[in-house]
Amino acid sequence: MPFIWVAIALPVLLLMQRWIHTHLHGIALLLMGKPGRAVILYAIILFPGVLLHELSHWLVATLLGVRTGAFSLLPRMQADGSVQLGYVEYYKGKSLGAFRESLIGGAPLVVGTAVILLIGYRIFGASNLAAAIQSGDVDILAAALTQVFATPDFLVWLYLLFAIGNAMMPSRSDQRAWPALILILIAAAIVLSLLGIQQVIFSGAVNAAQVVFGYLGSAFSMVMAVNVLFMLFLAGLEALIGRIKGVNVVYGRSLPPNA
Numbered sequence: 001m002p003f004i005w006v007a008i009a010l011p012v013l014l015l016m017q018r019w020i021h022t023h024l025h026g027i028a029l030l031l032m033g034k035p036g037r038a039v040i041l042y043a044i045i046l047f048p049g050v051l052l053h054e055l056s057h058w059l060v061a062t063l064l065g066v067r068t069g070a071f072s073l074l075p076r077m078q079a080d081g082s083v084q085l086g087y088v089e090y091y092k093g094k095s096l097g098a099f100r101e102s103l104i105g106g107a108p109l110v111v112g113t114a115v116i117l118l119i120g121y122r123i124f125g126a127s128n129l130a131a132a133i134q135s136g137d138v139d140i141l142a143a144a145l146t147q148v149f150a151t152p153d154f155l156v157w158l159y160l161l162f163a164i165g166n167a168m169m170p171s172r173s174d175q176r177a178w179p180a181l182i183l184i185l186i187a188a189a190i191v192l193s194l195l196g197i198q199q200v201i202f203s204g205a206v207n208a209a210q211v212v213f214g215y216l217g218s219a220f221s222m223v224m225a226v227n228v229l230f231m232l233f234l235a236g237l238e239a240l241i242g243r244i245k246g247v248n249v250v251y252g253r254s255l256p257p258n259a
Contacts, residue, residue, distance in 0.1 A: 002213035009220040016227045017166050023234050025083070026249035030241045035077075043075035043085050048160055049167025050085045052115065053108040057088040057174075060107035064100050067091045085167070105174035112168025113219040116161060120222045123157050124148050162230050165223030 024045055028038040043050065050073060061068050069089030076084050090104065120126040125147060132144035151157065242248045 002210055002217050005217040006213050006220065009217060009224065013220055013224055013227075014169065016224065016231065017169060020166055020227060020231060020234065022251060023231075023238060026251065027234060027238050027241065029249055030238065030245060030247065039075050039077065039083055042083065046085060046163050046167050047073070049112070049163035049165070052112060052164055053167045054086045054088050056107035056111040057090070057104055059111075061088070061090045061104045064103060066096060066100060066104065105170050108168045108174070109170055112164050113216055115164055116168075116219040116222055117215060119157055119161055120218070124151055126218075126222065158226060158229075161222065161226045165219075165226060 025038060025042045028041040028045075029035065032038045032041055054071065054073060058068055058071060067090065069091065071088050073086045075086075078084055092101065125144075129144045129148060132141045135141070148154075238249070
């Protein structure tokens with residue numbers, strides 16, 4: 001079940017993220033009036049998530065002994081019209097390898113998932129809410145939701161979940177080494193199969209993967225729930241600003257920001 005749920009949730013989450021990034025930029029443009037200022041406002045809204053994203057790259061690269069270069073959290077427009085909200089440079093020498101580069105590229109997803117789970121379970125008590133949903137009792141569910149909304153600094157933590165959840169996905173540049181890593185893993189599986197020891201290793205790997213995908217699925221579920229709330233809010237806010245100003249943003253083909 002964890003594998004199936006992550007496989008379903010991931011594309012849904014990516015579609016949500018694309019919509020949110022596009023309309024956040026649109027709202028910023030409606031408010032600021034000029035594209036340059038709109039990009040700045042858009043970047044400020046997602047800043048906590050972008051900061052965690054780039055720090056994750058830098059931290060994992062440092063721990064792996066990979067020399068890092070420039071570090072930036074300033075947004076800038078790309079040639080294809082997308083917005084790069086930040087970046088970390090690291091040196092891609094021959095000794096880097098696909099494995100280490102994949103770990104660096106995937107670091108924001110791992111760290112972002114960990115932070116989301118901490119906020120969800122330690123701050124919002126997501127385990128109690130999940131138990132209430134499974135019980136099917138409306139009164140128990142209402143009590144659990146009331147407890148969630150009564151969380152101190154509820155809106156602050158909700159915003160952090162939103163900002164982190166919509167900036168933790170690896171960008172296209174982060175995924176550059178993944179095809180090579182997949183080929184390496186396939187080759188390793190073939191070698192283990194020829195050696196006849198694949199069953200023991202495979203069994204252990206499946207158990208570990210179930211745990212990892214279980215946590216990943218929980219984090220995706222939290223982010224999707226938060227995104228639904230923010231998407232409704234953003235849609236209403238954009239319609240209200242457009243009505244007040246008498247203008248609307250016309251969306252064409254948009255690309256998610258690189259990070």
